[in-house]
Amino acid sequence: MLNKLVFVAILIALSAMLLSCDTANNTQTSYQWPIIEGFPKPQVPKDNPMSEAKVLLGKKLFFDKSLSANQQQSCESCHFQAFAFAENRSVSQGSTGEIHRRNAPALVNIAYNKTLTWAHDGITTLERQILIPMFGESPIELGITGHEAKVLARFDSQVYQALFEQAFDGQPLSFELIVKALASYVRSLISLNSPFDRYAYFGDDDAISASAIRGMDLFFSERLECHHCHGGFNFTQSTGHEQQLLDRRPFHNTGLYNVEGSSAGYPQKDIGLAEISTLAKDNGRFRAPTLRNIRYSGPYMHDGSVATLSEVIDIYAAGGRNIAHGLYQGDGRANPLKSQFIKGFELTAEEKQDLLAFLDTLTDQAFLTSSKHQLSE
Structure with missing residues (x-):
């Protein structure tokens, strides 16, 4: 019952995002978006309507x-x-x-x-x-x-x-x-035709495994906090569409680096949003990508420095990445600008496999x- 209750909460959150509002500023044509019925259309510039x-x-x-x-x-x-x-x-x-x-x-x-x-x-x-x-x-x-x-x-x-x-x-x-x-x-x-979509939006209870459902519960739990950066139907906070009222442009420091002797923490070749904002607080902040089809879009992170999803989970479980040797030596877990959601957590081997199973359900083979x-x- 807990799984279903968690999922109902997800659907309620999604429904709240789909509340009608003024969409006069979103120019649309007869173009047929390949989206799930009831989903909002993407925002399109007035001077470049889809065709x-x-x-x-x-x-x-x-x-x-x-x-x-x-x-x-x-x-x-x-x-x-x-x-x-x-x-x-x-x-x-x-x-x-x-x-x-x-x-x-x-x-x-x-x-x-x-x-x-x-x-x-x-x-x-x-x-x-x-x-x-x-x-x-x-x-x-x-x-x-x-x-x-x-x-x-x-x-x-x-x-x-x-x-x-x-x-x-x-x-x-x-x-x-x-x-x-x-x-x-x-x-x-x-991409909106994954097993997760069939389970979530088309009522196919058999579309994902029991292991994936357990992984979904973990993903949306406050224990792991994944959904804070990878939330919503596109599994990223960086989302905009015709019915979204808030202008959210989130970026996150995930404790990937904390280079010893560097004032920025991240390698000088790429300090993230701070290059644009010139604000020290933005050092190491990057946009969280969508997790849809994440199994196939590796290697991971802005610099491709993490090879597998298993390694990504290990880094977040540790509360950041500790690089013991080499050019970028330093303990990212101690980065003072790290996101509040990168706190670390404990997972059993089975729970880790469940979480990976859930992430696999976001694969849209078509x-x-x-x-x-x-x-x-």
């Missing part, structure tokens, strides 16, 4: 290496469908071979994200975020800056002309339209394999 034609164009652009200056990489080069549109390497490598400092985030339900990137509270739309990999110079990703005319000319082809005509009704080819199309495709990457997200020739 199937934009999604189709954006998908072709997403997989096209012509979008990089040297034609060596596409968006898909760092965001593979099989890995929940992330990549199975610790940090990304740009089109020129430059190694980046951060792990490529999964593009799962990113249409619902309130903030984009790992640690920037001012980037709240995909249209703005996409400019970074396209035109950023430090680090270089697609490397378009300085090569704009050459790159744009590659899309002045018969095939692309037809796609742009359908998507944008005769507007002249421009990077603005490319960005809008890419944003539309990425917004279409919705999302990882569906041809609708793939480029068809």
